[in-house]
Amino acid sequence: MSARATVGILLALAAPAAAQHTRNVIFLTVDGVRQQELFEGADPILLEAGDKSGIEDERALRERFWRDTTEKRREALLPFFWTELAPAGIVMRSTISNPHRNSYPGYSELLTGRVVSEITGNIDLQNPAQTVLEIVRRELDLGPLAVAAVTSWGHFPFIVESQPGTIFVNAGVRDVPTAFANREIERWNRLQHRMPSPWDSVRYNAVTLGIASELLELYQPRLLFIALDETDEWAHSRRYDRTLQAIRSFDDALRALWAKVQALPAYRGRTTLVVTTDHGRGLTTEEWTSHGEGIDGAENTWIAILGPDTPASGSVDTPAENRQVAATLLSLLGLEPALLGREAGASIPLARRAQ
C-alpha cells in the first residue's frame, strides 16, 4: 500500500463520520472479468495459445492489446479505468465468499452483503434476503424510479429484490413500459428485438447502457444499478478475442457514463461510481473460460470506487471482499450498514478527499 493510501485509510478509521458529498451512487458490474485482465491487461498465456483461445486474428488482436509491460497492457485494454478512474479513485483486489463461484450467488453477495445459503446457483428463486436496493428505497423514502436496476441478463428480477416491485427493474430482452419511456428508450425497446444476441436471455450491453443513460437523465435515480454481461458469455464461448473486445467496450462505457455524470448538474461532484464483478474465472488455458465450484481463481475479483468521498489512492494493496460492497453503498448514501444485518460485511473505509 502506498503511504498516501495508508494515511487515507487511517484517517477514515480515526475520524468521526464526516459530512459526505455523495448524494447519488451508480453501481456498475461487469460479469466475470478476471483480475488478470483488469490488473495486467491481455494475458500472454492465452494470447500464445492462439486459436486454442478462439482467437481468429491473432495479429490484429496483438496490435490492439499487446504491450511489453503490464502497465501499458492494462492501459491498452482499459484506458479510462487506468489513466482516469484509478488515479482519482481506489482499486482493490477482492474475493467472493460464496462457494458456488457463479453469477446469482455472486450478485446476491454484492447486493445483500452476505452469502445467502438458499442461492446455490443461477436458480429461479426470488432472493430470500432483502437487498441494498430495497433498503435504500425504504430508508430514504424514495419514489418508485429513484432506485433502478438496468441489466443485460434477464435473470436479475429474481436477484435484485426480495419483494417484487420494490424498485424499478429492466432486465434482459424486455421493454421499458411505455409509461416510463421517452422516444429514445422506445427506440431501444424496438432495437433489442431486431438485434438478438447469441445468448438466451441476454441482450447487448449497448442496449442496457442506452436505456440506463436515458433513465439517469429522465428520473435522476439516487441509486442506479447497471449490470453488464457479454464478457462472461464470450469467455464461456472460448473466444478470447471477443472477451478482450468486450472488456474494452466496458471501459468505453465507464468513460461515457462518467462524462454523463459530469454533464448533469444533479450528479456533477455529488456522485460516486462503484464498479466490480460477480466472480472471477479459471487461471489456465483450459479453465479460463469457466467459473464455479472447484475452479481455482474464480474466487478472485476486484472493486473500484471513484467519487467525491473517495481518496485518490490508485491501486492499493488492501484486500477487500465483495460482501463489503452493500455496506459501502449504504455508507455512501449516508445510511447505516447495520441495516443489512449482523452477517453482512463491513463498509470499505474511505477517506474524504481534501477540498
Ligand SMILES: [Zn+2]
Ligand atoms: Zn457471472
